Amino acid sequence: GAMSVDSITDLSDNASELLEALQLSHPHELDPRRSQGKKKLLSLNPITWQVPRIVDKCCTHLETHGLQTVGIFRVGSSKKRVQQLREEFDQGLDVFLDEHQSVHDVAALLKEFFRDLPDSLIPRELYGAFLSTASLEGQAQLDTLQLLLFLLPPCHSDTLLRLLRFLAEVAQHAESSWDPQGRQIPGNKMTVSNLATVFGPNILQKEKPGEKDAGALNFEDSAAIILVLQRLIEHHHSLFMVSPEMQWDVLRRLFQTDPDVIEYLLRRK
Numbered sequence: 001g002a003m004s005v006d007s008i009t010d011l012s013d014n015a016s017e018l019l020e021a022l023q024l025s026h027p028h029e030l031d032p033r034r035s036q037g038k039k040k041l042l043s044l045n046p047i048t049w050q051v052p053r054i055v056d057k058c059c060t061h062l063e064t065h066g067l068q069t070v071g072i073f074r075v076g077s078s079k080k081r082v083q084q085l086r087e088e089f090d091q092g093l094d095v096f097l098d099e100h101q102s103v104h105d106v107a108a109l110l111k112e113f114f115r116d117l118p119d120s121l122i123p124r125e126l127y128g129a130f131l132s133t134a135s136l137e138g139q140a141q142l143d144t145l146q147l148l149l150f151l152l153p154p155c156h157s158d159t160l161l162r163l164l165r166f167l168a169e170v171a172q173h174a175e176s177s178w179d180p181q182g183r184q185i186p187g188n189k190m191t192v193s194n195l196a197t198v199f200g201p202n203i204l205q206k207e208k209p210g211e212k213d214a215g216a217l218n219f220e221d222s223a224a225i226i227l228v229l230q231r232l233i234e235h236h237h238s239l240f241m242v243s244p245e246m247q248w249d250v251l252r253r254l255f256q257t258d259p260d261v262i263e264y265l266l267r268r269k
Helices: 013-025 053-065 079-090 103-115 124-135 138-150 154-172 192-203 219-234 244-257 259-268
Strands: none
Touching: 053 103, 053 154, 079 103, 103 192, 124 138, 124 219, 138 219, 154 192, 154 219, 192 219, 244 259
């Protein structure tokens, strides 16, 4: 009889690593809407979406109400209202964000969340590796970034993808456009470069916030951070998708070493 595998913790370390790589193989499953109506989240990473509630709620609110807001992420916010929102999320309350909530307050809260994480979204031990990709060009740069993304813990990977997908949508509304009636729709002025400048230092941190020299970056590092985040925003869809060749190689190795895992994946899908 085959072993019943219901959690990634039941698998060997080798199989766990392979399955964590497979989490990026199914982009249609990265849609958080897929879990609606399910009472129990599955524990295996290719199926469970691991994004903090505050991040998903803020991104969803800004996608709904803020894409046409000029200077989003650059215009000042109310410190008092942002602090109140932060405390409500910290207390685990079901925070309701609607059209009456200031776009700039929610944008500031999202920035603060990533800035103040105890461990930055891209772990600090990978800071130098990610920055080194700024000196590469073309496909070599993208291939290296993708391999580095594979090293991220699942929660970091899922959250980064959610953020990048949101930032790409904001950038698509940077320029003014016109509706079918010929009326001008103002752009938000936040290009990929502008967004990378705002979010880069919050995503890629060399030191913990508050530590000595935490905010002191030289010009080369600052420029590299902006460039790396630009590339991540521009190519997030392809970077977070495992190639068919790599996926087949992983599945073939699993079939040879852990056939029970293959059976588990087939049953779940």
